[in-house]
Amino acid sequence: MSFRTSAVRNTIRPHAMYVAALLALGASSTSAFAQMSPALDRASISVGAFHTEPRIDYQGDTNYGRIDTGTYETKSVTLPRVKASLLLGESQGLDFDYYRYDKSYNPSLSGSTNINGLPLTGNGKLNAKLKLDLANLAYKWWIGSGNSVFGVGVGAAYYQASLKGTANGVLNGIAGNASYNEKEHAYAPLLELGWRHAVSDNLRLYADASGIKKNGGNIQGHIYGGAVGVEWYPTKMVGVVAEYTANKINLNRDRDGSDLNLRLHGPAAYVKVRF
Incomplete structure (x- = not known):
C-alpha cells in the first residue's frame, strides 16, 4: 500500500x-x-497654440451684390488649441481636438452677380470678422504593442463658422454700404490616422492625419488636416511638444452660393501632461 x-x-x-x-x-x-505600448499614455491633455499666416477666400451673394474677396493672406496669428486622449483598455481609446480661428480681416471686394434678374457689379472694402470653431472626437484603435503603433479612428466633428461686418463701396455706380452677418454650424463624420514611436522613455515622435466630409444640409464641404511632431519629457508627467500643422478648410452653402476656403499652416507648441 x-x-x-x-x-x-x-x-x-x-x-x-x-x-x-x-x-x-x-x-x-x-x-x-x-502590455500597453510605451508610445501611448493612459491619459493626457495638451494645451498650446499654433502660429500661422491664414489664406482666406470667401464668396457669397447678398441683397446688395456679391462678396468676392479673392485669395487674401492675413497677418500671422497665433490660435489656441487643446488636445486630449484617454485609453480604454490597452489599445483602444478616445481622442479629442479643438481649436478656434477668430480674427478680423479687411479684403478688397470686386465681382458681379444677378439678384432677382438684376445684374449687379461693384467693388469696395469689407471690414469683417471671421470666426471658425472646430472640435473633433474620435474612437481610436491602436495596432501594435512595441515602440511603434499605428492608429485608426472614426468619430464626429462639429464646426461652426460665422462672418459679420460691413461692406463699403460702389454698386452699379452708386456709392453705399451694407452690413453682413452669417452664421452656420454642422456635424460631420470624421476619419483619423495616426502613428506613434517611442525613441526612449522621455522622447517620442508622432504623425497624424484627419479628414472630414459633409454632404447635404445647410452647409457642406470638407476639412483636411495633418501634423508631425516631437514630444520631450523633462519630467515623468510633464512634457513639451513641438509640431508642424496644416489644415485645409472648404465650406459652402447652396442657397446663396457662399463658399469659404481657409488654409492654416505653421508651427505649433504645447505643454502636455500625461497620467
Whole structure:
C-alpha cells in the first residue's frame, strides 16, 4: 500500500510541474500581449497654440451684390488649441481636438452677380470678422504593442463658422454700404490616422492625419488636416511638444452660393501632461 502511494505521488509530481510551467508561460504571454505600448499614455491633455499666416477666400451673394474677396493672406496669428486622449483598455481609446480661428480681416471686394434678374457689379472694402470653431472626437484603435503603433479612428466633428461686418463701396455706380452677418454650424463624420514611436522613455515622435466630409444640409464641404511632431519629457508627467500643422478648410452653402476656403499652416507648441 505504501509503495503504491509513493508511485502515484511520483507520477503526479512531473505532471503538476508541467501544468504549472504551462500556466506560468501562458500568464507571461498574456501579460506581454496586453502590455500597453510605451508610445501611448493612459491619459493626457495638451494645451498650446499654433502660429500661422491664414489664406482666406470667401464668396457669397447678398441683397446688395456679391462678396468676392479673392485669395487674401492675413497677418500671422497665433490660435489656441487643446488636445486630449484617454485609453480604454490597452489599445483602444478616445481622442479629442479643438481649436478656434477668430480674427478680423479687411479684403478688397470686386465681382458681379444677378439678384432677382438684376445684374449687379461693384467693388469696395469689407471690414469683417471671421470666426471658425472646430472640435473633433474620435474612437481610436491602436495596432501594435512595441515602440511603434499605428492608429485608426472614426468619430464626429462639429464646426461652426460665422462672418459679420460691413461692406463699403460702389454698386452699379452708386456709392453705399451694407452690413453682413452669417452664421452656420454642422456635424460631420470624421476619419483619423495616426502613428506613434517611442525613441526612449522621455522622447517620442508622432504623425497624424484627419479628414472630414459633409454632404447635404445647410452647409457642406470638407476639412483636411495633418501634423508631425516631437514630444520631450523633462519630467515623468510633464512634457513639451513641438509640431508642424496644416489644415485645409472648404465650406459652402447652396442657397446663396457662399463658399469659404481657409488654409492654416505653421508651427505649433504645447505643454502636455500625461497620467
